Amino acid sequence: MDLLQELKDKAGLTNEQAQKTFEILKEFVNGKVPVFLAGTVDKWFKDIEKRAGESNKENDFLEH
Structure with missing residues (x-):
């Protein structure tokens, strides 16, 4: 999962707040x-x- 999406999902941030x-x-x-x-x-x-x-996630070094 990408960082921006995690910020929105886990912290309840709007797209603007996550950015x-x-x-x-x-x-x-x-x-x-x-x-x-x-x-x-x-x-x-x-x-x-x-x-x-x-x-x-194949090319995501954080996922390996």
Whole structure:
């Protein structure tokens, strides 16, 4: 299940609230990792955004 859907289902957030929460999480995580990992974190979050709404777990590294 993708992060945005989990935020909506488990926290009862609207789509807009889930999107904002996602952005806050992304900024928070980027602020906690060393600078040299920021690009990797950005890629993770871009992949999550790209997969939003997809149910293909085959290519989801978090599902393995």
